[in-house]
Ligand code: SF4
């Protein structure tokens with residue numbers, strides 16, 4: 001593992017609080033994930049790839065913005081790995097890079113309709129921007 | 131009894147009725163919701179990362195306001211509830227986070243994690259009691275088949291929310307029974323509606339939501355209820371047959387205060 005990948009791995013482990021070594025590769029997190037079909041990398045792959053230091057593909061995948069933060073994978077993982085926390089940590093590392101916001105304020109007006117609750121907008125900003 | 135109340139941004143805008151019904155019903159049940167002063171939006175979703183501090187301060191300030199008044203803190207919106215409870219849990223369990231929070235808040239006094247947070251449903255179950263609610267019902271639901279939609283935020287993570295069994299909840303079903311309705315138990319009541327992803331991928335949210343309403347209809351539901359404005363939006367956007375309403379609306383109907391609440395929310 002390169003030094004850079006090792007640093008990234010340590011940062012992800014530190015900010016997520018997740019220990020990927022606890023994973024027994026059962027795949028239950030991905031099986032229960034409602035965003036599974038929309039994802040290139042699935043929750044169990046986030047866990048495995050972080051453990052192996054194969055992080056660059058995760059930083060660049062749209063899967064980061066498909067996770068619904070529904071905590072199903074957290075609830076149902078038999079080993080208490082909490083994969084969603086790792087997905088979130090990778091997303092933060094990605095969106096904290098300069099100019100990497102996934103949603104821009106200027107994009108919002110076109111997405112509004114009469115009924116859209118404010119909650120949707122603040123949540124999307126929290127998840128898609130730094 | 132008086133409790134501190136955090137309505138949150140959406141209950142002041144697109145979901146005013148969720149708020150109005152909640153206040154009215156609480157009064158009928160002998161509880162006054164005292165709105166916290168100068169609250170700020172919780173941000174809608176909890177950020178699990180340990181190094182996110184500033185974005186959680188609005189929740190900590192709400193918790194502290196309740197602590198200062200020595201009251202329990204009540205929320206109605208599922209999302210506010212999730213964010214405030216998870217933030218409280220992080221203050222209680224992550225010392226480094228608590229230290230950072232308290233340094234940010236040094237000028238206004240610190241927060242020690244002792245506020246008790248109730249979702250409105252927990253207030254009904256644990257403080258008021260469903261038996262007492264049953265006594266106050268003036269217009270029972272007459273066996274109407276109601277599909278309760280929990281979604282994700284009320285229940286998960288179960289170890290933090292501690293509201294009910296996250297895989298087999300019954301708190302809202304028990305409330306429906308107290309109101310004279312018949313809860314419909316269907317498979318997808320705690321699966322995700324698509325949430326905020328509706329902003330950039332509405333087709334995906336539509337698919338998630340429709341599988342939930344179809345599932346509920348196949349069990350004979352005539353109405354669906356939720357505590358979350360975003361779930362309601364997603365669930366009803368493409369749904370023609372099954373009305374989706376707030377759980378507080380059903381409660382207001384049964385307690386006979388819906389018309390009054392509708393008038394003042396107009
Ligand atoms: S939290 Fe994200 S990764 Fe986990 S099950 Fe839900 S959508 Fe999938």
Ligand code: SF4
Nearest residue numbers: 023024026027029077
């Ligand atoms: S459910 Fe848990 S143990 Fe199983 S693959 Fe996912 S993270 Fe690993």
